[in-house]
Amino acid sequence: MLGVLTDQQPDSSVTLAGLLALGRYPQQFVPQLAASFIVLPTMDGSALADGTRFIDNQPLDGPIPAIVAQAVSAMQRNMRRRSVVEGAGRQDIWDYPTEAIREIVANALMHRDYHPATQGTQVRISLYPDRFEVASPGGLHGIHAGRTDVAQLIDSSINSTRNALLARLLEDVVIPGTGRPVCENRGSGLRAAVQALDRVGTGRPELDDRVRELVVTVRDQCFRPGVSALGDGDRLAGRFDHDPWAPPPKPDARQQAQLQPLYEGTPAEVIQLLQAGPLSSVDLAAALGTSKQTVLNWLRRLRDDEIVAPTRADPRTRGNKWMLVSRFHPHVPDQSAQI
Template structure:
């Protein structure tokens, strides 16, 4: 837990509140908005509230602040005005000759969320921290949190409009043959209808047997007859952001809607990605093999994972799984939040078997991919670890996981983890005695990825080795730690002299290491996403990476990458070296010209 003086020193250095800190003057009494902050921190990753400091006066103590009264009022609010009650630590602390109140709000367990303001109800009083503010959750986001209080059964619901005739007879026969050979006691001596009912493929709707949602998705002839949007959309883009076009005006190099039952969707979606990937030849002995930008096994597991764990509830049935192939990354996005005890930091570190769609996961472990003779998935929690292992074996950078209450997004960068540029940068630090684990951690940091113990574990290290490596990097002054014990993250230390595209301002946009080449199809002439960053700096007056990221709703690493690309294009300039905490950004004359015509 950070000391209050360290927290305030960081606030003064930033000139603004980070996501996990809220400051309120409370000179006139307890601010009513504290309820919203208690809800937001409880529903997120927790946070710190400091009462009695003025944000407008460089976070200095305010006059006439009644610390005793505010502490008691805060304790009463946390206990009596919130559902569930917020179990936080509240203390009066001396600070710069005055007394202030500090509240440490822990994250609530997933089974207790959402935490909400009792008087406003669960749908009107649930909040989440976004940037330095508290945002009311949407109906869908509240529904996602409530789903964690039990096992969702959306995949078990009957599809009343469908019938047995809407299932593919060959797929049904193959499934029954498989389960009767594996479990003859349960399935060998019964009729097909009974077997399909025991499997959950058919469910009773009054007096009728109809397909369940999971049964229709796995075995249906054309499930989109009943659910038009339960499919996959795939686009291959010419550049690094959505909206860029080729010289002849094309926004997409490929644009497909992939329909059918899930096994067919998996096969056709992977084929679409494969068809649009760059490919190179690898000579092995006397033979020659093709190597794609992304290992096909990893692509397949990403697609299966998205389809199996997406939200199939009524509010999400209008949203597809989206696959986007950019010049520099592959993105797979599905609707719905993480379910159960799964957390972003632990993805890939352990084989987690928690599944939102239990029936669907079980059926997919018995249904085969067309013409391959293998099931769609193992249903053993091995999907993400397999993705990690496959990418690691290919020497690629780890994927980035982003999980909100409305979606889960996996981004796989195209570049290698320890490429020539990265190896040279690590050597330029002049530090000796680094372990392989530390080289790996520095390479991730160099590419703009926040590193944690879990992230290194997912990349093949054990927990002790990961902790020792990261602790030593901090001790050497190469990295710094942020967050609490549970959510400890590591970033490059500001004192490290960076000469890379991640933190440097000497970006050469023509270099293949600095900027991915467009895909076949023409020269990029428009970049709407970069213009969003440019407008955030030029029109909104946001001059640092984190405020821009919060404004756009992006991750820090994604925002920093776009800022550096704009610097490379001459549209932004930095006010200080990358090692400086005072580094800010401003629009150049070229950037102003671009804004004037956009």
């Protein structure tokens, strides 16, 4: 009665909606009905000088609830996070709120075009330094077709869906690890995403209805050119007494005098980037538009001169980052001056 099973198909007793909502691994039968996640190092999607095209590249498959959970996890792994301490509590603030990511990705998977002619196209999730985009096959459906104003869609009191049976099933299917259903099927998903973005001061989603596909774009209002927007979710963790999103200050006269011999052949931008917090060599390479090996050569020279230090005992350990030693960091007291 719910439409999960059918006796109208002699070769199968499961509907496509039932397979996508409740199946164990739908891609066994429909390989491309999944999603892809990529992280691009540049704002225009071009490769770095060393040929690097993607910082991260991950297929997202399984049933729709699992894909949504994987998408949120992949975004968090590549977003910046800063922690705000208020009293005895701590609140983590991401570049993009997880609720908005979850709603936008769920909407893309639920409302995409599942016609046989489009089943060879995946939902694409792309994270750029200054924005993230979610593209799904098929444009806006029904009464919403042609509308690219988010306010119009939010204010509309009519819920129009291309895949009514799938939307109905996803009301009762829970996203792993959250205890929350994939959707409410009340036309409230976009409204919830906008509210979450408004709370953190991020711009509202932009809709681009291209008929064959719908692209939803959310821009990072705190993005600063020249500072990498890529990280592993822990780059800006900690309490800040300054604005972590502001451009890093230049070294003062005393610091410049100490660092001057190292400026030849080593960009001052490396030191300025590290003033915002520890960064990996991959992050630095992406921010400076150069190769990882070149950055490692610079870091090796700076470490030998005790200007930077690795966060792990062995710099080759996975997850290692590089940080400025205290006397060169503008927000850490210079202990040597007090001796």
